[in-house]
Amino acid sequence: MQYCAQYFPILGSKTAAKKAILKAQVLVNDTVAEVTGFVRNGDFIQLQKMDNKAVVKSKFDLEMPIIFEDEYLIIVDKPGGIAVNGNRNKTVENAVIGLAKKSTEPDALPAPTAVHRLDVPTKGLVILAKTKTALIRLNKAFQKGQVSKVYFAIVHGQTPEKGSVDMPIDGKQSQTEFTQIKTTRSRGSGQLSLVKLKPITGRTHQLRIHMQSIGHLVLGDKQYAGKQRTLLKKGLFLCACQLRFEHPITRETLQIRIPMPKRFERMVGIGKKRR
Numbered sequence: 263m264q265y266c267a268q269y270f271p272i273l274g275s276k277t278a279a280k281k282a283i284l285k286a287q288v289l290v291n292d293t294v295a296e297v298t299g300f301v302r303n304g305d306f307i308q309l310q311k312m313d314n315k316a317v318v319k320s321k322f323d324l325e326m327p328i329i330f331e332d333e334y335l336i337i338v339d340k341p342g343g344i345a346v347n348g349n350r351n352k353t354v355e356n357a358v359i360g361l362a363k364k365s366t367e368p369d370a371l372p373a374p375t376a377v378h379r380l381d382v383p384t385k386g387l388v389i390l391a392k393t394k395t396a397l398i399r400l401n402k403a404f405q406k407g408q409v410s411k412v413y414f415a416i417v418h419g420q421t422p423e424k425g426s427v428d429m430p431i432d433g434k435q436s437q438t439e440f441t442q443i444k445t446t447r448s449r450g451s452g453q454l455s456l457v458k459l460k461p462i463t464g465r466t467h468q469l470r471i472h473m474q475s476i477g478h479l480v481l482g483d484k485q486y487a488g489k490q491r492t493l494l495k496k497g498l499f500l501c502a503c504q505l506r507f508e509h510p511i512t513r514e515t516l517q518i519r520i521p522m523p524k525r526f527e528r529m530v531g532i533g534k535k536r537r
Contacts, residue, residue: 283295283296283297284297288309295307322351322356322357322360323357323360324352326339326358328361329520330516331363333366333392333393334365334367334392334395334396334509334510334511335390335391335392335400336374336389337389337390337505337518338354338358338361338390339385339387339388339520340354340385340387341385342382342385342497343383344357346378346379347376347379354390355374358374358390362374362392365392367392367395369395370392370393371391371392374391374392375397376390377389377390377391377400377404378464381467381470383497383498384500384502385498385501386413386501386502387504387520389505399510400507403507404464407464408507409505410460410507411461411502412458412460412502412504413460413461413469413500413501413502414443414456414501414503414522415456415459415469415480415500416454416455416480416481416526417454417457417479417480417499418451418453418454418478418481418490418492419452419477420445420453420455421440421442421457421478422442423441424440424441424442425439425476426439427440427473427475429471429472431466431467431468431471434465435463436463436468437462437463438460438472438473439460439462440457440460442455442456442457443455443457444530444532445530446529448529450493451481451493456530456532457478459473470483470486470500474486480498480499480500481498481499481529482499497525499525499526501522501523503520503521505519506518
C-alpha cells in the first residue's frame, strides 16, 4: 500500500492507495494486490483504469466568468446563490464541466474539483483543480494557511477603521481582520460600512459570524440576522475578490483579483458625482 502511494502519484495518499487496492484496481504480476502484500525487485505493478462515473452526475449550464485557467487549475467567479459542490445538480463543479478546457496531463481528473468552498449566497473567486497533483497540493496549501484571501462586504453600522475578531467557531480558533473603506447613511438600513475582510483562518461562515458577533451584520444576511432588520431579496453583500497563492505546479506566485460588484458601489455611493 505504501509503495503504491509513492509509485502512482495520481493516487496521492496512502488512503487513496488502500481504496484502489480494495477495489481490485492494483495488480501485481497480473494478480489482484492485497493491502498487506509486499513487493519485490522485478515485480510488475499495474494500476487499472479508475472508475470515475460517480464523480460527475450531470452537466449544469451557467454563464460564469473564467478568471484564470491552465492545464492544472481553473479559477472562476461564482455567482451568489450557487453551491460550489454537493449532492445537487446546480453547482459550480457541474457548471465548470462545460466551461473548462480538458487537461492533457497524465493525472488529469475526469472533471475539475473544487479545493475550497464559498457559502451559497457568497459571490466570488473559487479555485478548482484539473489534475490530481494540483488537487493534493492545493488542499495542503489551504490546510497550512498558505492561500491568502480578501473579501469585500457591506455591513450594518459604522465599524472602527481597523480591527480584528478572534473568536472560536465550533470550538476551533478563528480570526478575521477587517479594514473600513467607507461609511454612509441608508434610508432603509441606517448606517452602513464598506469593509475589506481578511480571514486568517477558514471556518464555515467565519466572516458572517465574526462580523455579526461585533454588531456589524453583513447586509442581506438573513441567516444570522436574528431579530435585526436587514435588506432582503438583494442577496448577500459579501464577495471573495482576491486570492494570492503559489501555483501548485509551476510554483509561480499567483495574484488573482476581480473588481468589487457594482451593486456594492451603488449601495455606499462610490462613484457618485457630487453636486
